[in-house]
Amino acid sequence: MGTARIAATEGRPGVDVFIGEGDAPIVSDTWTVGGWALRFARLDAGQSLPIEQGGGEVWAKVVTGRLTEPDRGAYPAVGTVATTRVAGDRIVAGPDGAVVTLITKTAAVGEVVAGTADLPFGGPLTGEFSWWNFGDRFGAYFPAYVGADAFGSPGWHLLDARSEEIAYVWTWICGKGTDMVTHNHGNPPGPGRPAFAEVHLVLHNGTGQGGMYETPEPGSPERVRTPAQQSEEHGPFFAVDADGAPVLRDNGAVTYPWHSWEAGPDDGQGPAYDVILPFEITAPYSRVTA
Numbered sequence: 001m002g003t004a005r006i007a008a009t010e011g012r013p014g015v016d017v018f019i020g021e022g023d024a025p026i027v028s029d030t031w032t033v034g035g036w037a038l039r040f041a042r043l044d045a046g047q048s049l050p051i052e053q054g055g056g057e058v059w060a061k062v063v064t065g066r067l068t069e070p071d072r073g074a075y076p077a078v079g080t081v082a083t084t085r086v087a088g089d090r091i092v093a094g095p096d097g098a099v100v101t102l103i104t105k106t107a108a109v110g111e112v113v114a115g116t117a118d119l120p121f122g123g124p125l126t127g128e129f130s131w132w133n134f135g136d137r138f139g140a141y142f143p144a145y146v147g148a149d150a151f152g153s154p155g156w157h158l159l160d161a162r163s164e165e166i167a168y169v170w171t172w173i174c175g176k177g178t179d180m181v182t183h184n185h186g187n188p189p190g191p192g193r194p195a196f197a198e199v200h201l202v203l204h205n206g207t208g209q210g211g212m213y214e215t216p217e218p219g220s221p222e223r224v225r226t227p228a229q230q231s232e233e234h235g236p237f238f239a240v241d242a243d244g245a246p247v248l249r250d251n252g253a254v255t256y257p258w259h260s261w262e263a264g265p266d267d268g269q270g271p272a273y274d275v276i277l278p279f280e281i282t283a284p285y286s287r288v289t290a
Helices: 134-138
Strands: 005-008 015-018 031-033 036-043 048-050 057-069 081-083 090-105 150-159 165-174 196-204 211-215 224-227 232-234 258-262 274-282
Touching: 036 048, 036 150, 057 165, 057 274, 090 165, 090 196, 090 274, 134 150, 165 196
Parallel strands: 015 150
Antiparallel strands: 005 015, 031 036, 036 090, 048 090, 057 090, 081 232, 150 165, 165 274, 196 232, 196 274, 211 224, 211 258
8 A cells, every 4th residue: 555645735725645646545644633634545446445443433535436335426416415424444446446535533523613723733744734814815806704704724635647636625614603605616717726516524513504505696595505514515516417527617617506605603602613624626527426
């Protein structure tokens, strides 16, 4: 079993994980975010990877391909959520292989995340990870982020054998009552900003009521909500063609409706943040399978 090469990313935040290099199975080093431990793996067709259950509850999020044990792909069905938990002692890749993110919920995960201080980063190149405020980073483009109780951190760029991006995985959190701003990813992709079809994995749902929503337009009171709990991921919010690939706009962006994540209401009982791992899977690698 090989170990994935890593490097600080040049020209954009985060860490490059060269998961596509070398003979599979390939497994990365481990990083921690608070009490969660994350690593990335690539398996070829039919290969298996042992799962150690003694360190805490284990989750496996498929990024590309499919697992046959347990049986899951990169996206649940449209309009649904599904757990990423693994009950067995191994995972097994399907006929096309798989890239997988493995997460262990250790005993250090508390009942409540009260802020970024509860989520220190550990592991290789930890100097590349730090929390920033959404208003400071995006307020000039999305004024609704100014003053929002939301923070993000750089993450991991999973790269293929050509050093092209398979997916970008990062972390953001938001406090009670926070709307992460209605958007549709409609801007054209560019250097360092590939078109992607995202899915969100919930590390923590602070109120238990947070979830994704779809809406006809920004400001509309009509919202179709898809709540998701700890360990769960949601199905596609993007348009999909007959082959399961994302539908692209004329400018090359993936076609999305207006959507976002909204935390549960503020009950005045103190902070309890939603903690989310977005998986921005690039369009060439995004496939929705039954």
